Amino acid sequence: MSTDEVADKMSATNIADEANKQGTVEGGKPHKKPEKKEKERKDQKMAAKSKPASNPQQAKNKASEPQLIGITCKKSEDLAEWYQQVILKGEMLEFTDVPGCYVYLPGSYKIWEFIQVFFNERIQKMKVKNCYFPLFITEANLQREKDHIEGFAAEVAWVTEGGKNKLEKKLAVRPTSETAMYSYYSKKIRSHRDLPLKLNQWNNVVRWEFKHPMPFIRSREFLWQEGHTAHLTEQEAGKEVLEILDHYAAIYEDLLAVPVVKGKKTANEQFPGAHYTTTIEGFIPAVGRGIQAATSHCLGQHFANMFDITVEDPNQEVKEGEARNKLKVWQNSWGFTTRSIGVMILTHGDDKGLVIPPRVADVQVVLMPVGVTAKTTLDTKEKLYNEVDELRRSLEDANVRVECDYREGYSPGYKFNDWEMKGVPLRLEFGPKDSANGVVTTSRRDQAEGKARGTIQVSEIATEVPKLLETIQADMFKKASDEYASRRKLVREWKDFVPTLNAKNVVVVPHCTGGPCEDEIKKDSSGQQEGQEVDARAPSMGAKSLCIPAAQPEELAQGTKCVNPKCGQEAKMWVMFGRSY
Structure with a gap:
């Protein structure tokens, strides 16, 4: 089965969605975006496969049928079918009648508990306190920060009725909690003595996206932790951002036995409303795709401006009777999700089923x-x-x-x-x-x-x-x-870019780090360009920047040009590009 077919069957790997965004499909023909109802219909069809039979006799007949033992397909031949069998027969997860919402069975939830214990121990040494904020956010509060909410607008689920009554003001089910929490921060932080304020919550969030769901990897409801902190200076905030990123990398590498690359997102890919975003990037060898594993953001003073989170400058020398200058605090947010469990399964699983690392194995x-x-x-x-x-x-x-x-x-x-x-x-x-x-x-x-x-x-x-x-x-x-x-390939010339991707690799290239150039690379590596040599079995989606690796492979020679031949600018950094979940 081709990589395209695998991705299509997995109903989550984004190929069709990427082609739709570009307005084309393989072969360069126009592609009309499918209607939302059609996507919903497909989601419901998928969910129906996991529903119990409504007819008791039908259920009885099905129960009496001989059940196949073990995983009945090879990971290398049908990744989609393999993945579904592994998570169901391995008793990690169960489907529900709501597409994109799943039951986390004890086998997977125990892994999440190990992650919680591991991470809590580390952040509590950093003086981070756990708390809980409500699931619902008022529309007025959510809309206070336009740039931020634009990144989630299409995915927000809304509550419009309570019981039999229509709500006067609809409520959002949290897609993330910046806007829910920062009104409190504005009240709590009255002086520099209240800093740093460091809160974390373990909760669920809902992002009602219309891309096809994929258990653990992309779902409409998922579990995560989200940390939100406020600091007096940019230096203090920046130190914490990297410390958290190290803890995230340790969860993957020390607990889940999954390697990651630490780096910084380009401006195109950073979190909406962030000053900058740091990330750890994983890799799924079976399809040759990168996958964002976790992110730690320096939000800068953006939200402090929106929510008026200010303190007096404690370092300012003032004369008697003079008022001190007001300083906007520096804020961070950081999050880690149950996507990590799916990455672990896809990384280690084999033709017999799950392979669970001992440190997170329930048994x-x-x-x-x-x-x-x-x-x-x-x-x-x-x-x-x-x-x-x-x-x-x-x-x-x-x-x-x-x-x-x-x-x-x-x-x-x-x-x-x-x-x-079961992967014991x-x-x-x-x-x-x-x-x-x-x-x-x-x-x-x-x-x-x-x-x-x-x-x-x-x-x-x-x-x-x-x-x-x-x-x-x-x-x-x-x-x-x-x-x-072995799959992170250094590519210096554009002619090698797409063939290297097609061989199921990610590429590290000299790049100008410019947003328009990055968009052009994504388009030109999609297989839509006339005369572009693309393996017929390779996905048609283009490559996006995954991160600017913290560990640069080598120093860029003076005068090195951006890998994009249409750009012509000098390269600033080595940047990792890849097709991505």
Whole structure:
């Protein structure tokens, strides 16, 4: 299946939407934008696939049908179908009858809880306090900041009725909380002594976009944290922006074993209303696309002007009776979402299903008695199960999250497949022969069958299993990091730009950082240009700037021109471009 077909089937990867924005489709023919109702109809059709049967007899008949075990397609051949099977059969998520709104099952929500604990520990050391602001925002408050709301206007969900009564003033369901929170900041901050003010909330937001939803990656309702802080100086605000970005990178790399590139957004791609935006950018090898992983924004004094958040200058020397000058505070906002779970799944998952990094796995180890047959005596079976339970206690005492699988009526192969599909990092098998030899047999989820198996002495299980889990975590990150590094290609000439993208890479190019030039690159790399060589299997969407990498690959030689041959200006920075979710 071509990359275009994969993206179209995934109903979220943005190819059609990008073509619609440009007014063209592959081949350069005019493309009429689909009506919103048509997009809604497609969303509803997708959601209907996951609805329970309304006819009880139909549901009964479906339940009696033989269910296929495991993942039935290859990741490399049908990414869309693979992804849907993995998240459903791996029990990460369930669809609802509202398109773009999903049930986060314990398997995925536990990962979110690990992220919360990890991040809370770090921001609380920065003196950030958790709080909660209301879900609803008045229209008047939301409209106070025009530039900011323009970035969300098409996605705002509105409440117009309460019970049976029509509301006099409609309410917005928060797409983000700047306008909801900053009226409070204006009241709270009366003096420089009230600074810095650092608040964070863990909540849900709604963005009713009409792009096709994709579970975790793009949904209409999602979970996130949003931090909002106010500072006396730009230097203090800037220091925090980068500190938060480091914490975000650590969540991906230290917890989720997913590599990211830290950088700064270009003016074209920064957050609406921001002074500047810093970002971490991930990569999905299966489709060769970049993906924004999290952002930390310096808002500057923009919102302080809108909401009149001011203090007297504490450093000003004044004579008796003179008033001090008023200073606008400097503000930051930063956010991290459940998109991270989808990135993790797409990065590590394989043809057997999920592969969960040990540090965020709800179950790190499944302990499985094996070698029990119909001929096994009750005494032998009881002895074996007692030994398995002792192993479990030893692991739990070593703070390993372990579950025993005593299910009867299922073959070992079925149970192996079931746990592999759920991505449990390590399986321990223990049978009569293992008992006699004083060992447990190990099987690592992250490795191919031929390399996955080994043994650990029973006497060393409490020390060796935690070590092995850390080895798995490190190996998963190294594998993903090496893959991402190999797909970031330095491109110096335009003739290599599109072919390198088509080979499922992102490109790092010398660029002038100008907005119009960036728009031109996106258009000219879309496959719409006459005479442009484009792989027929490659997506027709153009490449946008992902970030200006903080770690520049090399110093730009004096006189280096922008990669865009139509630009002619001197390059200022190396900029990473790519097709993106």
